[in-house]
Amino acid sequence: MGYNSMELMVAVAARFLEDGRSVVVGTGAPCAAAMLAQRTGAPDLLIMFEAGGFGPILPTMPISVGDSRTYHRGFLAGSMADVMDFCQQGAVDYTFLGGAQVDMYGNLNSTVIGPWDRPKVRLPGSGGANDLASLCWRTLMITQQDRRRFVPAVDFLTTPGYLTGPGAREAAGLPRGTGPYKVITDLCVIGFDQASCRMRVEAVHPGVSRADVEAATGFELLWAPELAETEPPTPEELRVLREEVDPGRYIIGRS
Amino acid sequence: MGYNSMELMVAVAARFLEDGRSVVVGTGAPCAAAMLAQRTGAPDLLIMFEAGGFGPILPTMPISVGDSRTYHRGFLAGSMADVMDFCQQGAVDYTFLGGAQVDMYGNLNSTVIGPWDRPKVRLPGSGGANDLASLCWRTLMITQQDRRRFVPAVDFLTTPGYLTGPGAREAAGLPRGTGPYKVITDLCVIGFDQASCRMRVEAVHPGVSRADVEAATGFELLWAPELAETEPPTPEELRVLREEVDPGRYIIGRS
């Protein structure tokens, strides 16, 4: 069965979400991944949205992380502080984030391109990203991979990955045991090397070479000793994604 | 019209509560005073209870400051933190407190009689008293006056009056401009001298002499230069008190 790159990324991301765990998602691909996970291996995945929605039965894809879909038939419609308090308290397992730039430690920039005090482009800023990456146990990213995005140094460190490497998060005061977990790109699946806290490719997607990945990356990647090939989306994953999660094809597109 | 000592104290206390202001009350005489005030000069006096009730239309006297009467047809049934947050924020004008002992600065003891680590009598402790006296703008007391209660030094300083005198509250970090306001006893009405922060008798009740008051006080009292006689409860105050506020005579008694 044919599939496109977005379908692959969403399916792969969904597989990382364990049942009985909680995830704060935004709109778009992360929400689709969480919805797919609920319909495949993780029926009791608790989905949360940063504006205050807990455990909705999503009737459609939300457009805003604060719109009424995000708590439609949820079990709790609370406040942003409710969500953030639970994150800070340790009750939230996963979050999905993205940014205009990311470095080898998973640090993200969504604030400015260019110098902060005279920006070439002003971007939205942290929003809840810095909070979620600081406080949730594991941060995932779903992102296109290219050299504009995967940079040697971010112009502005909006949201913490592993900062400058081993021990840096803890030294800064960030909760122990947290940090970037997986980066799912259109080319490969990247984890983080425990010793160095640097990005390490774990699997490449079907048809993608190591050289393709390196060409799309502005810093030196580590590679898992036994590099796998990404398991493509199963027919069941594709069916659920297309028929139940995103029948309007807002996220996965029509191709 | 005849009246008893409790009726007098409640009526006098009610007169100190200005309209459009807020007060945290307990059960008993303070609640009766606030209810009387609402029905006489201060219809828009906002009554609050520390467990979370705001602005009830009290159907009867509450038995507990957390029972359902304390928010019966109120405009907000919140939390204890709601009440305390508003107090700390400066939105609460008055509170009524009492204690087993009080000194000339209005410091209260409701924790122990005897040494703290080997008490003769263990009393309830602060409850919300320390909070309310620290945070509300003006603290009032309605109390019997005798030497067991009006003592030179409290066994334990549970709840702050003016502590050791002028400037002491501010130095300790308590909000500026707060502190004890009036003490309404069965003998007299006591205010606080601005210069010394000490209790100063402002009015004695009908039939009470200066010597009576001094005999009932374990420390040196200051006296207002123009000592007044307390205005007895008016027939209207007594009618409201007996017919509307406390028809069961739980507080004001039957004599």
Place this chain on the structure above:
Amino acid sequence: MSPAEFGQGTLFTAPDPEAARAQFRSKSRKLADKLTTVREAVHRLIKDGDYIAVGGFGSNRIPTAVLHEIVRQGRKGLGLSGHTATHDFQILAAGDCLDRCDVAYVVGLEARGLSRIARRAFESGRVQAVEWTNAALAWRYRAAAMGIPFIPARVMLGTDTGTRSAAKLIACPFTGLPLAALPALYPDVGMIHVHRADIHGNCQIDGIEVSDRDMARAARRLIITCERLVPAEEIRREPHRTVIPHFCVDAVCEVPYGSYPGNMAGEYFSDEEHLREWLEAQADDAAFSAFLDRYLYGPEDFQAYVALIGQERLLKLRRLELLIRTGGVPRGV
């Protein structure tokens, strides 16, 4: 007052958010069926020596069934957060269950008077006290619910209450103001009685919440008793009514009249006669022992206790709560 004089008391619970995070991480977010009996919940979730926190407000919306069961199962050496602990405290004192207490309000039953056995627990030295205030304990729950090690406040300053607390005096980094730093309070076990819950533990409360929203989030383990179990769908119809979400909860027990003899908003008023019996029985040790045999040790569970009280009295309390006048002595069914 110097920082050294302030906060000399013992800190009974660690305010470290890292240990608490590990604990909260380990809890499942599954919509599991957590329905069980009070006996089983107490057996499984409360151990000797645990530090516990009780919801409601002393004689209002209290989890009486859990408290009776703690006594019946003979738990010892418990710590207690004494945030307006009145009838709840005297039940635990009757079972001699406690050995330490963060005191805001204890031993009294508000205007009803003092509990002799509660006083004795402290005066005998059997229960170690550290002094706090109601707001301080409420805000300590909030700090824990927020996952921060402390929260600053402007209470307890300048007083012996502050000296005998385990707070710390700090200076505000912005304003220089002296502040009391209140350490996060993570109880080992919280117990809360609510109006409605589903089998997963999503809870609704009518009327005041007191400190239960924050306490439920602060507790490492949480036992819910509810007046009424409702279908999960009822929770999902009004998600803004949920005060406690299921993933905080370890056990759900359906206990009608579960706050008796305390007040339950919209359901029944407090039974002042029974509370007076409790206080008066304490005047004499033998009488109190007989009283406890009758009301606490005798009944095999809370429903048996309620049955002993009888429906006529319970209906009377319902009418009292609902302000329904029946023109004289309320009649039975």
Place this chain on the structure above:
Amino acid sequence: MSPAEFGQGTLFTAPDPEAARAQFRSKSRKLADKLTTVREAVHRLIKDGDYIAVGGFGSNRIPTAVLHEIVRQGRKGLGLSGHTATHDFQILAAGDCLDRCDVAYVVGLEARGLSRIARRAFESGRVQAVEWTNAALAWRYRAAAMGIPFIPARVMLGTDTGTRSAAKLIACPFTGLPLAALPALYPDVGMIHVHRADIHGNCQIDGIEVSDRDMARAARRLIITCERLVPAEEIRREPHRTVIPHFCVDAVCEVPYGSYPGNMAGEYFSDEEHLREWLEAQADDAAFSAFLDRYLYGPEDFQAYVALIGQERLLKLRRLELLIRTGGVPRGV
């Protein structure tokens, strides 16, 4: 990162609780009739240079009528708490009303794209930015609502966001953990759209509260717009539903469709087409000027704006919100 490197940004609002206390003391607790028009409320309560905070969440339950009126009355030099400021931000940017902003999320409209005029406000240097996060701003409101000068948190640590914030790095007095001390944020004026309010300002909200409970308490002055005015008695029937009590509120305005083109839970979904028009019109200055004349400056008040949109479209948004499928193109009345 050393404490000196952290928090180099300007603090736009004083976190001093003493000044705030004096202000809150001066407000009346009377159950006064505060009903007024949006025009009058903005005229009376918002001055040039004020620091404002907007309720809801960017394109959800926002007080659009107040924002339009601020632009129409030509307020300048305002400061803004940019706590997920999306459509609200671009309205203020269209009026060139701002000169400083505490940024958590600005210039974007979430997945809809970036606002060109909002970007330009920053890139031109006209609006001074200090960086924060959504949680940081939410918790700063909470500190102000609690009357404390700061609240500690575990966010912004180790990042440029922290460096460019005006938080301070402190050590926990209990655990030694490095923490970000977030200064209390007391906006001069808050503005919140709610589902129901009485004439005194007691407010109910359906669905998520976002940060409005705390923001309402933090604001020195507060303007409420509501979908529907209700009798005070309706508030008193369910006092646990009150999110904002009257004594926080300075003005109440009844504004049906008041969050349009934003979403209002249970009432109407966001008008994505109109929001797209807003974004697309910004591509060209002349076109945008004409667009603003048509939708913002032209209509004399919010009801005229809503009339311009037309009932057919509003009913369509209602059906969308309520998930009512009409088997094709939704029909008009």
